[in-house]
Amino acid sequence: MERKIMARFKYPMAASTFFLIICFIISISYAGEKGKLYVVGMGPAGPDLTAPRALAVTEEADVILCSPGMPKKFEKFGKHIDPDKVAFNPWEGIHGEKAGKLKKTNYKEWIQRVEKQRKKVQAFVTQQIELGRTVAMLDGGDPCVYGPSLYWLLKGFDERCLEVIPGMSAFNAASAALKRPMTGDKTRFVMLTSPRSLFGESHEKGDSILKDISRYDVTMVFYMSLSSMDRLVEKFRKYYPPDLPMAIVYYAGYAEKEKVLRSRLGTILDDLKKVDEKWLGLLIAGESVL
Ligand SMILES: C[S@@+](CC[C@H](N)C(=O)[O-])C[C@H]1O[C@@H](n2cnc3c(N)ncnc32)[C@H](O)[C@@H]1O
CATH class of the missing domain: 3.30.950.10 (Tetrapyrrole methylase, C-terminal domain)
Incomplete structure (x- = not known):
């Protein structure tokens, strides 16, 4: 390819410079193709009360992270949430009946679990982003109103790689x-x-x-x-x-x-x-x- 480009130029020096510039532009554009994390507000009930932008982001995401409660709603969300894209439950050991009891009886142990999950989730999401994938983390209602993702799991996460899609709150x-x-x-x-x-x-x-x-x-x-x-x-x-x-x-x-x-x-x-x-x-x- 370099030879072809150079053959079109009378001056080899100019041709080499031109070739290097093209390579530089290509490498920059590839480096810019990073993935992204979307924290998505899914609304209070079902897809009819979810913003079209939230549904589109969820449909187009490469990977989905959501609470165990969401799969129950899969039926309602139908085509919008592909269960095969769900990587894992980010709330394992943190939410649910047993975890709720632990939070009340042994807050220290519960918060240690949160820390562990936070590291796991952030490491996973960072890796996916570096691979150029988009990750949708689904929250009920609006993510900024008692939404657990931003509050518990994403504290300290690089917000340049993060976009929040608002949802209708309860x-x-x-x-x-x-x-x-x-x-x-x-x-x-x-x-x-x-x-x-x-x-x-x-x-x-x-x-x-x-x-x-x-x-x-x-x-x-x-x-x-x-x-x-x-x-x-x-x-x-x-x-x-x-x-x-x-x-x-x-x-x-x-x-x-x-x-x-x-x-x-x-x-x-x-x-x-x-x-x-x-x-x-x-x-x-x-x-x-x-
Ligand atoms: C962890 S908070 C999540 C709030 C959510 N981010 C929002 O904006 O609605 C969970 C609480 O929200 C309220 N909630 C969520 N969805 C609801 C609904 N469809 N109807 C009534 N209350 C709801 C309940 O008080 C429930 O205990």
């Missing part, structure tokens, strides 16, 4: 189910939180923050709260009247399973006995749910 689907504006006339702000964020893993941070918040009209949204409703209600009772409106939206966005439970602070614990679900529900409290 909050959006739950507000739609309530058919109310969450930012009404009087509402000063909307607070997205969880019992753990507000009060600490074992509620060790105390509840004086709730006293401060109770001075304002706020729409309070609690993720991951169903399993600790007793303690949450106990704290609310110290600072709010029994008629504080509360609602729980179960399976928000699921066409057949969505359920809205409207109640008040004084009655919510009795009402909760009617439903046997401790995970997939969002608590929203404040005047806006009325």
